[in-house]
Amino acid sequence: MINCAIIDDEPLAREGIASYVSDISFLQLAGTCENVLEFIKLSEQQPVDLIFLDIQMPKISGIEFLKMLQKPPMVIITTAFADYALEGFQLNVLDYLLKPITFDRFFKAAAKANDYYKLLTQPAKAEGQDSTETADYCFIKCGSKYEKIFFDDILFVEGMQNYVTLYTRKGKYMTMHYLKTLEQHYLDNRSFIRVHKSYIVSVSKIDSIQGNEIFIQSHRVPISRNFRDQVMQQVVSSKLWDRSKL
DSSP states (O other): OEEEEEEOSOHHHHHHHHHHHHTOTTEEEEEEESSHHHHHHHHHHSOOSEEEEOSSOSSSOHHHHHHHOSSOOEEEEEESOSTTHHHHHHTTOSEEEESSOOHHHHHHHHHHHHHHHHHHHSOOOOTTOOTTOOOSEEEEEETTEEEEEEGGGEEEEEEETTEEEEEESSOEEEESOOHHHHHHHTSOTTTEEEEETTEEEEGGGOOEEETTEEEETTEEEEOOHHHHHHHIIIIIGGGOOOGGGO
8 A cells, every 4th residue: 555645735636636546446645735844744744655746836846845855755746837847757756747637647647656666665585595596587567568578688778767668689668667776676786787877788798898888789878987997897807818828
């Protein structure tokens, strides 16, 4: 069950969203708040996993509030203004709903939150479990379809805000995930390496490295300055022929 809160200065908007929440089995309403200050008091009394957040509010706007949070819960923007969509997604909101909000659109956004919540709260691997005992495939949700992805087929992964695109031997697949979550919980760090804030590549699929680029089949993946030394050490140095032994 996801504990959620509504922050909106319009009483009718709060009532409408609260009504939608009551119709969704995996959502539980922790409270409704007229402004950010009320929410801060609410969050001190009970945990909140998801916020339905308006943007234009007195004292502190929704965008200003998001910028203040160091570890924000999941956030779905609910607003009458489309102008803040890009800035909202840059702040890693799960979805951006424009008023008036239909129940169908609201449910789709809530379902995204539910999928992500399950990912965040899945049981960690038991202590002492052999790290080599990992599945060789996973399922990812692409729209209404669940795709089976073999890890050995993955060439590289590109992160885009709260979505990732997996480039595989068979094609590319987009799903709602954070790149950091995939890196920490799904991709074996012996087989995959972060080369850029937006890219993780399969070490065995690298064909060549030239300058600040990795070549994988017909793809070019950038290497950032922050990761270059690690990439060269892990990918090249450990496998480089030693001329002194010739």
